[in-house]
Amino acid sequence: MSELFGNEPFWVIALKSVLIFVVLLVYTLFNIWFERRVVARMQHRIGPNVHGPFGLLQSLADGVKLALKEDIVVKSADKLVYVLAPILATIPAFLAWAVIPFGPEVRIPFTDTITPLQLTDLPVAVLYVLAVTSIGVYGIVLAGWASGSIYALLGGLRSSAQVISYEVAMGLSFVSVFMYAGSMSTSEIVEAQTDLWYFIPLFPSFVIYCIAMVGETNRAPFDLPEAAAELVGGFHTEYSSLKFALFFLAEYVNMVTVSALATTLFLGGWRAPFGIGQINDGYFNTGYWPLLWFFGKTLFFIFIFVWLRGTLPRMRYDQFMSFGWKILIPVSLAWIVAVAFIRKLKSEDMLDQQTLMWVAIAAGVLVLVTFFIPEKKPEPEPEPEEWDAFAGGYPVPPMPDSTRSES
Amino acid sequence: MTTFWLLAPVMVIAALGLIFARKAVHAALALAVVMISLAILYAVQGAPFLFAVQIIVYTGAIMMLFLFVLMLVGVDSSDAVRETISGQKLAATVIGLLFGITVVLAIGQTVSGAVVGLGDANENGNPYGLAELLFGKYVLAFEFTSALLITAALGAMVLAHAERLTPRHSQADIAARRMREYAESGRHPGPQATPGVFARHNAVDTPALLPDGTPLASSLSPSIVERGQVREGFDDDIDKVVEQLETEEQRDRRAGRDGRGTDGFGGEK
Known part of the structure; x- marks a missing residue:
């Protein structure tokens, strides 16, 4: 971790904070446009293309319109919590960006000040991101409760259950990264990926993280808290105008946050892609070039988000929960144990790189083969006759084991 | 110190709100404020790991509290203010005051001087210092605690587990039944108007x-x-x-x- 973190002059910190805020706002506007255009292309439409070049100003116009709309506070709302909820959802989304590394140390133009392209860093930076994003869930749950509407309440409850369950899987996928990097600070994790990006040795963690991050941000196909077909708008059904805009903003910033975290933890952070990074002794890893790679990589994840939304139908709620608890979490636990063993064996020199590679390839092939084994259909149970609860004159529940034999 | 004096009034007000709030959800929200302020105080005192863990653990815990409130108490019911046990308020006030005085006296006597040794403890970074204690000196206590928690979780699962009395209808079963009904009685298989x-x-x-x-x-x-x-x-x-x-x-x-x-x-x- 650089010595500069926490010891910089005030104006540098203020400048970086303001820049992060502005970049996130602009990136959100861009992402809304990007999502609409990409989804439109996937559905054989054109998408917004009128306002500004390529329709880029469309989201700005929409944002202004949204802010000028009538702000309705429903009668049965709990006023204080109703107003507090969108604020609680938005602020943590921005806070998480305090520890995201955008690049290496650079000189601020027109001055002699050298500063890392990262607001600050903590020894527990990744945990800090987990912590502040989990505060954001309060916003959603409280919005659901305070709206005084059943749809909103159901959306809020779904969201709390969903985010808590998927946060477990997400946290577990971080553990293997911590074990490899030997640190929880974001800048040190990026530093540790100089030679090898972690999505190669820690591929299962990467996959688990990618699934969990979609669940964590309430995006399709896991957008059950706002499932339009079931819950109207879910937790934000009763919100309008600027309050709704805040939820909208929070969702898109969260999307970028998890993408940036995935970039930092698994895709080498701001480091140039293989090939470009080797040119001219790593020239493209210095100065302001890394910003390009960083935003390119986050945009890649945003594209995946949009692609998923354009492709997959919404999951059923119970399937979604059982997928999280019965598959993601056990798999990540088993993977953590495996990673711990590999690390220990390697540090004791009992396992060389080649053996490990062959084992990994064999395991990968085995997993692939399992995809081709047709699922065994469960034996169709004999249709039991309808249980007549009133057979004896009183309503009686059936006995657990005698259901089939007696009736 | 500035942070402490900024946060202390917030925490005291939130703690009082926790006690006096009429709606259970407001009380839970006040609890969240206290817990998050506490986390910030940890961060200020050089314990960043505890800061993150405090927030992660307590947001989950308070979220559960919300759900319990919603499921047990109802969406918008308030506390009844009538006393059910006579003299309860008086007794609670007296005992609470006594407890508070005891705690203040006890803590005041033990940590009256300046705290030393923070630099030594955090020498290799805060997480390292904590890990050394947890997995070195106190490893047994740590493992026992986790065994206890796992037992509690398993116990809760066993208690909440219910035997399925009727066979489970999967989506495929329901679709098949609808089509059969359509074939037999002509009932429309889709959703109703x-x-x-x-x-x-x-x-x-x-x-x-x-x-x-x-x-x-x-x-x-x-x-x-x-x-x-x-x-x-x-x-x-x-x-x-x-x-x-x-x-x-x-x-x-x-x-x-x-x-x-x-x-x-x-x-x-």
Whole structure:
């Protein structure tokens, strides 16, 4: 971790904070446009293309319109919590960006000040991101409760259950990264990926993280808290105008946050892609070039988000929960144990790189083969006759084991 | 120190709010404020790991509290303020005050001087220092605690587990049943028509109208039929519409509105 973190002059910190805020706002506007255009292309439409070049100003116009709309506070709302909820959802989304590394140390133009392209860093930076994003869930749950509407309440409850369950899987996928990097600070994790990006040795963690991050941000196909077909708008059904805009903003910033975290933890952070990074002794890893790679990589994840939304139908709620608890979490636990063993064996020199590679390839092939084994259909149970609860004159529940034999 | 004096009033007010709030959800929210402020105080005192863990653990815990409140107490019920045990308030106040004084005295006597050794403890970074303690000196206590928690979680699962009494209907089963019903009795396999929307009255107490104008009884919720709240008298309705149209037509004719004459659309004057 650089010595500069926490010891910089005030104006540098203020400048970086303001820049992060502005970049996130602009990136959100861009992402809304990007999502609409990409989804439109996937559905054989054109998408917004009128306002500004390529329709880029469309989201700005929409944002202004949204802010000028009538702000309705429903009668049965709990006023204080109703107003507090969108604020609680938005602020943590921005806070998480305090520890995201955008690049290496650079000189601020027109001055002699050298500063890392990262607001600050903590020894527990990744945990800090987990912590502040989990505060954001309060916003959603409280919005659901305070709206005084059943749809909103159901959306809020779904969201709390969903985010808590998927946060477990997400946290577990971080553990293997911590074990490899030997640190929880974001800048040190990026530093540790100089030679090898972690999505190669820690591929299962990467996959688990990618699934969990979609669940964590309430995006399709896991957008059950706002499932339009079931819950109207879910937790934000009763919100309008600027309050709704805040939820909208929070969702898109969260999307970028998890993408940036995935970039930092698994895709080498701001480091140039293989090939470009080797040119001219790593020239493209210095100065302001890394910003390009960083935003390119986050945009890649945003594209995946949009692609998923354009492709997959919404999951059923119970399937979604059982997928999280019965598959993601056990798999990540088993993977953590495996990673711990590999690390220990390697540090004791009992396992060389080649053996490990062959084992990994064999395991990968085995997993692939399992995809081709047709699922065994469960034996169709004999249709039991309808249980007549009133057979004896009183309503009686059936006995657990005698259901089939007696009736 | 500045942070402490900024946060201390917030925490005290939130803690008082936790006790005095009428609605259980407000109390839970106040608890969240106290916990997050506590986390910030940890961060200020050089314990960043504890800061993150405090927030992660307590947001989950308070979220569970929210759910318990919603499920056990109800969405918007408030606390009853009536005393159920006589003299409870007085007794609680006295005992609470005594407890508070004891705690203040005890803590005041043990940590009156300045705390030393923070630099040594955090020498290799805060997480390392903590890990050394947890997995070195206190490893047994740590493992026992985790065993205890796992036992508790398993116990809760066993208690909450219910034997399935009837066979489970999967989506495929339900679809098959619907098609069978369609084949046997001709019952429509898809979702039923929604009430109201296609009728003149956009309300749930109005049955949907079939193309020939007859109301479709099955589009209404059975509970509305049970309560006798079904809106009826559609024949009158149609008559009324016809009448209305006729009067409008007559009025138009009387006003001489037949293409031009008034300031209609595109009419020459």
